[in-house]
Amino acid sequence: MTMAMSAKGEFGRIRDFLAPLAGDGAFGLTDDAAVIAPSPVSELVVTTDTVVAGVHYIGDEPAREIAAKLLRVNLSDLAAMGAQPRAYTLNFALPAAIEDDWVADFCTGLAEDQQRFGIGLLGGDSVSTPGPATLTATLFGEAPVGEALRRNGARAGDTVYVSGAVGDAAYGLMALQGGLADLEEAHRAALIARYRLPQPRLALGMALRGRATAAADVSDGLVADLGHIAEASGVAASIRLADVPLSDAGRAAAALADDGKVAALIGGDDYELVFTGPAGLDRSFGGGSVPVTAIGEVAEGTGVAVIGADGDPVALERTGWRHN
Amino acid sequence: MTMAMSAKGEFGRIRDFLAPLAGDGAFGLTDDAAVIAPSPVSELVVTTDTVVAGVHYIGDEPAREIAAKLLRVNLSDLAAMGAQPRAYTLNFALPAAIEDDWVADFCTGLAEDQQRFGIGLLGGDSVSTPGPATLTATLFGEAPVGEALRRNGARAGDTVYVSGAVGDAAYGLMALQGGLADLEEAHRAALIARYRLPQPRLALGMALRGRATAAADVSDGLVADLGHIAEASGVAASIRLADVPLSDAGRAAAALADDGKVAALIGGDDYELVFTGPAGLDRSFGGGSVPVTAIGEVAEGTGVAVIGADGDPVALERTGWRHN
Numbered sequence: 001m002t003m004a005m006s007a008k009g010e011f012g013r014i015r016d017f018l019a020p021l022a023g024d025g026a027f028g029l030t031d032d033a034a035v036i037a038p039s040p041v042s043e044l045v046v047t048t049d050t051v052v053a054g055v056h057y058i059g060d061e062p063a064r065e066i067a068a069k070l071l072r073v074n075l076s077d078l079a080a081m082g083a084q085p086r087a088y089t090l091n092f093a094l095p096a097a098i099e100d101d102w103v104a105d106f107c108t109g110l111a112e113d114q115q116r117f118g119i120g121l122l123g124g125d126s127v128s129t130p131g132p133a134t135l136t137a138t139l140f141g142e143a144p145v146g147e148a149l150r151r152n153g154a155r156a157g158d159t160v161y162v163s164g165a166v167g168d169a170a171y172g173l174m175a176l177q178g179g180l181a182d183l184e185e186a187h188r189a190a191l192i193a194r195y196r197l198p199q200p201r202l203a204l205g206m207a208l209r210g211r212a213t214a215a216a217d218v219s220d221g222l223v224a225d226l227g228h229i230a231e232a233s234g235v236a237a238s239i240r241l242a243d244v245p246l247s248d249a250g251r252a253a254a255a256l257a258d259d260g261k262v263a264a265l266i267g268g269d270d271y272e273l274v275f276t277g278p279a280g281l282d283r284s285f286g287g288g289s290v291p292v293t294a295i296g297e298v299a300e301g302t303g304v305a306v307i308g309a310d311g312d313p314v315a316l317e318r319t320g321w322r323h324n
Numbered sequence: 325m326t327m328a329m330s331a332k333g334e335f336g337r338i339r340d341f342l343a344p345l346a347g348d349g350a351f352g353l354t355d356d357a358a359v360i361a362p363s364p365v366s367e368l369v370v371t372t373d374t375v376v377a378g379v380h381y382i383g384d385e386p387a388r389e390i391a392a393k394l395l396r397v398n399l400s401d402l403a404a405m406g407a408q409p410r411a412y413t414l415n416f417a418l419p420a421a422i423e424d425d426w427v428a429d430f431c432t433g434l435a436e437d438q439q440r441f442g443i444g445l446l447g448g449d450s451v452s453t454p455g456p457a458t459l460t461a462t463l464f465g466e467a468p469v470g471e472a473l474r475r476n477g478a479r480a481g482d483t484v485y486v487s488g489a490v491g492d493a494a495y496g497l498m499a500l501q502g503g504l505a506d507l508e509e510a511h512r513a514a515l516i517a518r519y520r521l522p523q524p525r526l527a528l529g530m531a532l533r534g535r536a537t538a539a540a541d542v543s544d545g546l547v548a549d550l551g552h553i554a555e556a557s558g559v560a561a562s563i564r565l566a567d568v569p570l571s572d573a574g575r576a577a578a579a580l581a582d583d584g585k586v587a588a589l590i591g592g593d594d595y596e597l598v599f600t601g602p603a604g605l606d607r608s609f610g611g612g613s614v615p616v617t618a619i620g621e622v623a624e625g626t627g628v629a630v631i632g633a634d635g636d637p638v639a640l641e642r643t644g645w646r647h648n
Contacts, residue, residue, distance in 0.1 A: 025367075030556055031475050032404040032540055033465075037367035043349075044368060046446055047357035050415040050460065052453045080356040091374040091415070091460045122370060129376045131455015136415045138372065138462050141357075151355050216356055232354050 014092060014126040017100075017107045023087055023120015034123040036087055038142045045083035045148055047074050048138040055132070063102045064109025065196055066135070071113045072198040073219065074139035076271040079205035080217040082149040083141025085117050090124035091136040098133060117202070149205065153213040154233035154276040160296035161212075161281055163201050163272045165245045166222050168194035170267020171253035180256050187249035194247075198271035204290055208275060211284070215275035221266045223316060226274050226296075227304045236301030237276075239265070242309050245293040265306060266316060338416060338450040341424075341431045347411055347444015358447040360411055362466045369407035369472055371398050372462040379456070387426045388433025389520055390459070395437045396522040397543065398463035400595040403529035404541040406473040407465030409441050414448040415460040422457060441526070471533045478538040478557035478600040484620035485536075485605055487525050487596045489569045490546050492518035494591020495577035504580050511573035518571075522595035528614055532599060535608070539599035545590045547640060550598050550620075551628045560625030561600075563589070566633050569617045589630060590640060 015029055022028050025035040038044050049070065053059040057066050071088065078085050090110075094103075114120060122140070172195030174180050175188045183191075201217075208215060214233055216225045223239065230237045244264055246254060254261045272290075275281075276298050285292045296307075306314040339353055346352050349359040362368050373394065377383040381390050395412065402409050414434075418427075438444060446464070496519030498504050499512045507515075525541075532539060538557055540549045547563065554561045568588055570578060578585045596614075599605075600622050609616045620631075630638040 027474065027476075030552075032401040033369045033371035033407070033472075035367050035369055035405075035467075035472055037469060038361065040364045043359050043361035045357045045359055046413060046464075048413050048415055048447065048449050048462065050417055050449045050451050050458075052417055052451055052455070055451065055453065077356040081359075083357070089370060089372050089462060091372055093374055093376055093458050123372065125372050125374045125460070127374050127376055127379065129379065129455060129458060131376070131453060131458070134374075134417050134453060134455070134458045136374065136449070136460045138413060140370075143359075145361060148357075148359055150351065152351075228354075 014103060017103050018121060021107065021110055021114060021121040023122060026120065026122050029123060036122060036140060041144055042142045043145050045078055045081045045141040045143055046138065047077035048136060049074050050134060050136045052134050053132040063105035064112070067106045067109030068113050068197055070135055070137045071110070072200050073271065074137050075117055075200035075202060076198055076217040076219065078139055078141035079200045079202045080149060080215050080273060081141065081143065082147065082205045082209040083143045084206060085119045085139060085141045085202065087120050087122040087140045089122050089138045092126040093129040093134040094126065095129055095131070095133060143209065147209045149208060149212055149215040151214050151216050151229045151232035154229050154235050154298045155213060156235055156298055156300045158213055158276040158298035159279050159281065159294050160226065160237055160239065160274070160276055160298060161292050162218070162222065162245065162274045162295050163204055163292055164290045165247035165250055166218060166270045166272055167250045167254065167264025167267055168247055169269035170263040171250055171257065174257065180253055182256055183253055187252045190249040191253060195269060198269070200271060201273045201290055204273055204285060204288060207285060207288065211281060212275040212277040215273055218270040218272045218274055219268055221268045222274060223265050223304050223306065229274065229276060230302065230304055236299045236303055237296060238299065238305045238307055239296040240307050241314055243293060243295045245291070262316065338427060341427050342445060345431065345434055345438060345445040347446060350444065350446050353447055360446060360464060365468055366466045367469050369402055369405045369465040369467055370462065371401035372460060373398050374458065374460045376458050377456040387429035388436070391430045391433030392437050392521060394459055394461045395434065396524050397595065398461050399441055399524035399526060400522055400541040400543065402463055402465035403524045403526045404473060404539050404597055405465065405467065406471065406529045406533040406539070407467045408530060409443045409463065409465045409526065411444050411446040411464045413446050413462045416450040417453040417458040418450065419453055419455070419457060467533065473529065473532060473536055473539040475538050475540050475553045475556035478553050478559050478622050480559055480622055480624045482537055482600040482622040483603050483605065483618050484550060484561055484563065484598070484600055484622060485616050486542070486546060486569065486598045486619050487528055487616055488614045489571035489574055490542060490594045490596055491574045491578065491588025491591050492571055493593035494587040495574055495581065498581065504577055506580055507577055511576045514573040515577060519593060522593065524595060525597045525614055528597055528609060528612060531609060531612065535605060536599040536601040539597055542594040542596045542598055543592055545592045546598060547589050547628050547630065553598065553600060554626065554628055560623045560627055561620060562623065562629045562631055563620040564631050565638055567617060567619045569615070586640065
């Protein structure tokens, strides 16, 4: 990797900021590559995301928040696989206008989440770009061989579950964009915080190994991500609208939003886990750090149906949104 | 990872092109993450590079060549660590103007080098950008636990070696930029090919496990990369200018270049291996697919000296160049 090579280049400053974050196997970011070894009974789970300033984030957020969100969307993928986080690499393409203060603040965000989630920086690369800042994080987790959660194991008769509350991020984005004007301030702040800073459900993901039949994280939206499970598993799934869990702030927002609770179905960025398995997992796992709610059923067929309080399907114009 | 999530987005097309490249543990690019397990006696070696259109490549090269070079600069890092290549992830940030033909040709380059080097696509991400195309490859290799080659093991008394011939890439770049006008066409073509398409020294790197005391690939330039070894090892190194190996085309170019053989010392992008070890490794390994030449010595001290034919040090204005 060229993070080491850039020691004398324009971005030597980045290595200076990053070197204190180097973990086991990173060789202090001074070698051609880094080394990571899972335990002999484990395999490595790998996930990666790229974000672009002005596309995936506004650009004027605190840099530490951008760093935390970049790590956490990837940590959420590890949670969906039931993996224990271990390490990560980072690739920076930065415009010349980015200043040391920004890099320092970004690294503060990294350092805080390294501590919080028990991960270390393994290496990376830093280059300059005439375009917008473009950041890639690749996260490495560990799971016992063959026990990583997949999307393709849902079977007819399984129950559909979701962790925590969905919709907060979508309502938070509405609020950031000037919507939900009548929302009380505490609720507004809670929703925006959920949009800005995902809480990856890592403990739940690991607890679901060997219990859930399929899992995904809610990044595109509840219906879209359950749809990914249904497609990979070759089954149909249904969601009972009334059972979809909202937070207190989410309920207050849904009461004000044009499309009510629909944002909770199609909004992305919640980073909860949606998963399938035998009946009763809500009781087994609901006592943990995050509640688990049974919201629907798996059946033979294809697609995802949302069932209203009257027992009839609810039509959705979109099944999710995405950044591209 | 969001390569799967982008199935319905603007870059669903990328998944369609990439899906046939998916290797073991990639789950057909349809899951939240991928899985890779080194053998129980091995560890994973990880390296990553980012390239930006207009910065690291011109942009009008054939896309398959950009793909191959991106993989190979990383494969060269694996070679420097003595690792056997296994798999890779790819992150694309692409402007809207990039067309399907470009993506298809890029994937042809990936497919060819997957075959050539025995690697499979593990996953990735694709997003759009208002800026230039920005591509990140992260390569995974495997080496027996504790046997990966490092930069920090050179000791006073060791011999310094380099594989193949150095300088070709630097002379090739000169030729591409309109220099070396009197060079004969076959030599010009050979040098440009070396600049465009690195040949990672993987077999040599693996053969050097347990034999070389330190190794790096020549990406910044021979003096700079030997300098990295010297710095990491806490030693000094010297290079005998007369012994630095040039190719036939490189010798022809050096005879025409303003600074003669200096480009072979400070030019980057050769992707040969520079390494240290006991005397005689040139005879042990020189019979392989690539020659190995003894070019200098390791001593106590710091820094890298280049010794001319008269036995006096040669002054270099630069010790290497870098892309940033």
